[in-house]
Amino acid sequence: MNIVVCIKQVPDSDKVTIDRETNRLNRAGVPSIINPFDENALEMALRLKDLHGGKVTVLSMGPPQAEEALRTALSLGADEAILVSDRKFGGADTWATSYTLTLALKKIEEPIDLILFGKQAIDGDTAQVGPGVAHFYGVPMITYAKSCEVIDSGFKIQQVTDHGYNVWEVEKPAALTVVKEANELRMPSLKKKLAAKKAVIPTWGYEDLNPEDEKIGLSGSPTKVHKVFAPPVKLNKEILSGEPAEMVKELIYKLREKKVI
Amino acid sequence: MSTKKEIWVYAEQENGHLAGTVFELLSEGRKLAEKSGFTLCAVLASANGKPMHQELFNYGAKKIYNVEDPKLETYQNDYFAKVIDTLIKAEEPEIILYGASTIGRSLAPTVAVMGWAGLTADCTELDFDTERNILLQTRPAFGGNIMATIICPDHRPQMATVRSNVFKKEKVGEVETGEVIDVTVDISGVRERMKRIESVVEEVNTVDLKAAEFIVSGGRGVGSPENFDKIEALANILGGAVGASRATVDAGWISHHHQVGQTGKTVCPLIYIACGISGAIQHLAGMQSADLIIAINKDSDAPIFDVADFGLVGCLHDIVPEFTRQIAALRA
Ligand SMILES: Cc1cc2nc3c(=O)[nH]c(=O)nc-3n(C[C@H](O)[C@H](O)[C@H](O)COP(=O)(O)OP(=O)(O)OC[C@H]3O[C@@H](n4cnc5c(N)ncnc54)[C@H](O)[C@@H]3O)c2cc1C
Numbered sequence: 001m002n003i004v005v006c007i008k009q010v011p012d013s014d015k016v017t018i019d020r021e022t023n024r025l026n027r028a029g030v031p032s033i034i035n036p037f038d039e040n041a042l043e044m045a046l047r048l049k050d051l052h053g054g055k056v057t058v059l060s061m062g063p064p065q066a067e068e069a070l071r072t073a074l075s076l077g078a079d080e081a082i083l084v085s086d087r088k089f090g091g092a093d094t095w096a097t098s099y100t101l102t103l104a105l106k107k108i109e110e111p112i113d114l115i116l117f118g119k120q121a122i123d124g125d126t127a128q129v130g131p132g133v134a135h136f137y138g139v140p141m142i143t144y145a146k147s148c149e150v151i152d153s154g155f156k157i158q159q160v161t162d163h164g165y166n167v168w169e170v171e172k173p174a175a176l177t178v179v180k181e182a183n184e185l186r187m188p189s190l191k192k193k194l195a196a197k198k199a200v201i202p203t204w205g206y207e208d209l210n211p212e213d214e215k216i217g218l219s220g221s222p223t224k225v226h227k228v229f230a231p232p233v234k235l236n237k238e239i240l241s242g243e244p245a246e247m248v249k250e251l252i253y254k255l256r257e258k259k260v261i
Numbered sequence: 262m263s264t265k266k267e268i269w270v271y272a273e274q275e276n277g278h279l280a281g282t283v284f285e286l287l288s289e290g291r292k293l294a295e296k297s298g299f300t301l302c303a304v305l306a307s308a309n310g311k312p313m314h315q316e317l318f319n320y321g322a323k324k325i326y327n328v329e330d331p332k333l334e335t336y337q338n339d340y341f342a343k344v345i346d347t348l349i350k351a352e353e354p355e356i357i358l359y360g361a362s363t364i365g366r367s368l369a370p371t372v373a374v375m376g377w378a379g380l381t382a383d384c385t386e387l388d389f390d391t392e393r394n395i396l397l398q399t400r401p402a403f404g405g406n407i408m409a410t411i412i413c414p415d416h417r418p419q420m421a422t423v424r425s426n427v428f429k430k431e432k433v434g435e436v437e438t439g440e441v442i443d444v445t446v447d448i449s450g451v452r453e454r455m456k457r458i459e460s461v462v463e464e465v466n467t468v469d470l471k472a473a474e475f476i477v478s479g480g481r482g483v484g485s486p487e488n489f490d491k492i493e494a495l496a497n498i499l500g501g502a503v504g505a506s507r508a509t510v511d512a513g514w515i516s517h518h519h520q521v522g523q524t525g526k527t528v529c530p531l532i533y534i535a536c537g538i539s540g541a542i543q544h545l546a547g548m549q550s551a552d553l554i555i556a557i558n559k560d561s562d563a564p565i566f567d568v569a570d571f572g573l574v575g576c577l578h579d580i581v582p583e584f585t586r587q588i589a590a591l592r593a
């Protein structure tokens with residue numbers, strides 16, 4: 001079985017802050033990681049491979065440094081990695097990213113059985129690239145997958161919903177976005193780590209993918225960032241300290257004043 | 262761009278039941294309609310739409326695009342995307358709003374690529390720029406560390422998903438009637454590539470959490486699963502629900518249905534009481550829009566105090582039971 005996992009390198013959002021004066025992100029010194037949900041997608045792929053054999057390819061679009069994320073994926077057990085990178089692809093929103101990733105998938109020679117995505121990327125939290133690629137590539141899509149079992153007709157998927165879960169049967173090839181609850185991650189092995197360091201990772205750029213110019217990068221992106229600003233802070237707050245009984249009394253008094261209790 | 266001056270709200274339904282978010286979207290859509298002069302419409306794809314129409318009108322829809330087909334009883338991405346894409350291409354609305362539910366977050370991105378529309382996910386604020394005729398879509402990014410306003414200047418429709426409980430629902434009243442446009446979309450040609458074979462509703466608790474006017478949430482400071490009793494006691498006396506930080510869920514003290522935050526539920530109660538929660542940005546992402554926030558934490562530097570209206574610095578094990586006692590005394 002051939003599985004492709006789309007992984008994105010993201011800044012560790014735990015450590016990103018905003019400069020309240022310039023409204024710019026402080027990204028210096030912020031480590032880059034594999035988008036956490038993509039790790040679960042990769043783990044799902046590796047487990048399917050453990051059970052059924054086949055090949056796991058990781059695909060990432062980003063600046064040259066995104067290669068690190070791909071090497072990490074190789075050290076965890078992915079067989080091959082492809083980096084999609086070109087200045088012309090820069091500034092892509094989810095629409096243009098979906099389009100570009102689809103061209104890369106189409107360039108992969110072996111027929112693909114399953115394409116996996118993380119539930120969402122933690123930098124933008126949009127959760128749009130998975131469904132976008134699925135449509136462009138022409139395969140059915142199940143979002144929020146918690147488990148994936150191979151059956152005769154294709155795959156049997158458990159999908160997390162707002163109130164419980166659904167079970168789907170979907171034909172092959174298919175695309176899934178994967179949630180964190182799907183699995184626990186494995187550790188990289190030393191041997192694979194060494195091999196990953198030496199692995200040759202092909203980079204596919206503009207010439208390789210031969211895209212329609214108006215569909216890539218900034219110009220292919222319908223959405224634009226209009227402005228970025230720091231989340232508002234509350235003024236007029238009241239911080240109380242002292243004896244619990246007194247504090248609570250005062251709080252309740254104030255809440256009744258506001259007529260909220 | 263010669264689009265129809267309409268704002269559409271996707272009226273998400275399953276088995277003939279409208280999702281709660283639909284009413285929040287209509288309420289917010291009304292404000293946008295007022296500001297832009299556009300007409301607010303609901304788009305309803307279902308097996309039998311009529312019984313749902315009245316409620317849509319009551320919340321402000323002036324017009325309903327009604328598509329019926331037995332195959333639209335429950336959600337299936339291929340069918341619904343085909344229906345909405347067809348409608349968009351025929352009617353060319355300016356704006357479409359969807360709930361950021363499991364369904365909305367499958368449907369909207371598919372429709373966006375089908376028509377080269379812009380889509381902004383998980384908006385927490387919507388506004389209309391009357392000068393440029395564009396929708397201003399504001400949302401948190403980088404786990405809530407920053408806010409970004411996204412626009413879609415050159416493509417139509419402008420589409421956004423909105424999480425539940427971000428906007429308040431406000432009924433217009435019992436509206437006499439409105440315009441219903443029955444549209445037939447032929448989906449017989451859409452091949453069935455996936456089939457839903459089971460649908461399980463698991464929990465009851467989160468229903469409370471989303472609808473609750475009061476939420477009392479516990480964090481790592483609660484200390485043990487047993488101590489959640491104190492949180493629950495306060496929630497009970499207030500007639501509210503119990504929330505939790507991810508740290509307590511990860512520790513196995515409480516089920517994940519209670520988790521509030523980026524990877525949990527977004528809530529918007531009248532009062533949110535955070536007990537022993539530090540206020541990590543991912544937690545704030547789920548509760549920041551509560552009307553009033555009360556923080557109880559022994560560390561006066563905890564970031565939760567930055568978003569609190571009232572902060573109580575001290576040990577929650579003393580304060581929370583005291584709070585419960587005094588409320589009980591008040592009610593007695
Ligand atoms: C991608 C991602 C997604 C995430 N999603 C979420 C999410 O959806 N929701 C979420 O909550 N978190 C989420 N997190 C985790 C988040 O970053 C924090 O780790 C988590 O919210 C911390 O929980 P906490 O405040 O309970 O624990 P801590 O940060 O450990 O804080 C405990 C607090 O309790 C106080 N305290 C201790 N004892 C007492 C006492 N006796 N009385 C009063 N106060 C006391 C301490 O002073 C401290 O401030 C996410 C993280 C990542 C990376």
Ligand SMILES: Nc1ncnc2c1ncn2[C@@H]1O[C@H](COP(=O)(O)O)[C@@H](O)[C@H]1O
Pocket residue numbers: 006007008009035037038041059060061062094097101116117118119120121122124125126127128129130
């Ligand atoms: N640049 C990218 N390269 C590879 N995969 C990506 C990229 N951007 C997004 N993805 C995939 O799409 C998922 C959803 O991303 P997003 O729509 O940005 O939230 C991620 O979890 C990844 O699996």
